[in-house]
Amino acid sequence: EAQVTQNPRYLITVTGKKLTVTCSQNMNHEYMSWYRQDPGLGLRQIYYSMNVEVTDKGDVPEGYKVSRKEKRNFPLILESPSPNQTSLYFCASTPRGPVSGANVLTFGAGSRLTVL
Amino acid sequence: AQKVTQAQTEISVVEKEDVTLDCVYETRDTTYYLFWYKQPPSGELVFLIRRNSFDEQNEISGRYSWNFQKSTSSFNFTITASQVVDSAVYFCALSVLMDTGRRALTFGSGTRLQVQP
Numbered sequence: 001e002a003q004v005t006q007n008p009r010y011l012i013t014v015t016g017k018k019l020t021v022t023c024s025q026n027m028n029h030e031y032m033s034w035y036r037q038d039p040g041l042g043l044r045q046i047y048y049s050m051n052v053e054v055t056d057k058g059d060v061p062e063g064y065k066v067s068r069k070e071k072r073n074f075p076l077i078l079e080s081p082s083p084n085q086t087s088l089y090f091c092a093s094t095p096r097g098p099v100s101g102a103n104v105l106t107f108g109a110g111s112r113l114t115v116l
Numbered sequence: 117a118q119k120v121t122q123a124q125t126e127i128s129v130v131e132k133e134d135v136t137l138d139c140v141y142e143t144r145d146t147t148y149y150l151f152w153y154k155q156p157p158s159g160e161l162v163f164l165i166r167r168n169s170f171d172e173q174n175e176i177s178g179r180y181s182w183n184f185q186k187s188t189s190s191f192n193f194t195i196t197a198s199q200v201v202d203s204a205v206y207f208c209a210l211s212v213l214m215d216t217g218r219r220a221l222t223f224g225s226g227t228r229l230q231v232q233p
Contacts, residue, residue: 033221042120042207042223090161104151105221107161 002027006091006108013081014116021076021111023091030096032074033105036060037088046089049074081115088112118143120210122224129198130232137193137227139208145169149211150184150191155226156204164206167191198231205229 004025013019025032033048035058045058049068063085065077074093078085089111094103119142129135141150152164165175167184175182179196195202208224 035223040125040225042122042225043209044223045221088159104163104166106163110159110161112159 002106004091004093004106004108006089006111008111009109010112012114012116015082016080019078019081019113021078021089021091021113023074023076023108024072025074025091025093025106026072027093027095027106028071029093029106030071031103032068032091032093033058034064034066034074034076035090035092037090037110043090046076078113081113083115086113086115118145118210118212118220118222120208120222120224122206122208122227124227125225126228126230128230128232131199132197133231134194134196135198135229135231137195137206137208137229139191139193139224141189141191141208141210143210143212145212147213151209151211151221152182152191152193153207153209154204155207161207164193195229198229200231200233203229203231 007022030051034046035043037043044060046064047058047066049055052068052071055066055068068074091108092105094105121140148169150167154162154164172184181194183192205226205228207226211221214220
C-alpha cells in the first residue's frame with residue numbers, strides 16, 4: 001500500500017530532551033515536507049526537501065532540523081524541544097515538488113507531540 | 117505573499133441540510149492551484165479536490181460540489197444533504213511555485229463542520 005509512515009504517533013516529552021520524528025514513504029517520491037498544525041493556524045510548513053541531500057526552510061523552521069540521506073526517509077529532529085513546539089505534526093510527500101504546484105500531497109497520519 | 121482565509125471557524129448543521137464552506141485566497145500569481153482537504157476526527161488528511169487557476173468550471177462529485185470564482189478569489193465547497201460522516205475539519209489550500217523553486221502550499225485555518233443526527 002502506498003503510504004507515508006510517521007513514528008511515533010503520540011509522544012510526551014520534557015523540555016530539552018532531544019527527539020526525532022521519523023517519516024518514511026514507499027512511493028519513490030522526490031519531494032517531502034513537514035508541517036505543523038496548530039488551532040486557528042491551519043498547517044504551516046516547517047522544512048521541505050526536493051530530493052536527497054536537498055533541504056530548505058519553510059515558514060516556521062526555528063527549533064527544528066531535518067536531513068534527507070535517503071529518498072524514502074525525512075526525519076524531523078527537535079534538538080532541544082520547548083513547550084511552544086507542542087503540536088500535531090504531519091509529514092507529506094509528492095512525486096515532484098518544484099516543477100509544478102499541481103501535485104497532490106500524500107500525508108502521513110500525524111504525530112501528536114507534547115512538550116512539558 | 118499568499119494567503120487563504122476560511123472565515124467560518126465552526127459550522128453546525130442538522131443531517132440532510134446543505135452547507136457551504138467558504139474559502140477566499142490571495143495571490144499575485146496567475147498560475148496556481150487550489151485544494152480542499154478533509155480531516156476527520158481520526159486526524160488524517162484526506163485529499164478532496166484540486167483545481168488549477170485556468171479552469172473555472174465548477175465540479176460535482178456525488179454530494180460534494182465546488183464553486184471556483186476567480187473574480188472574487190473564492191473556491192467554495194458545498195455539501196448537499198449532509199451526513200454525520202461529513203463531520204470533520206475542512207482545509208482549503210493554495211499552491212504556487214515561488215521564484216526560489218519552492219512549492220509553497222498555504223493552508224487556511226480550517227472550518228470545523230459538525231453534522232448533528
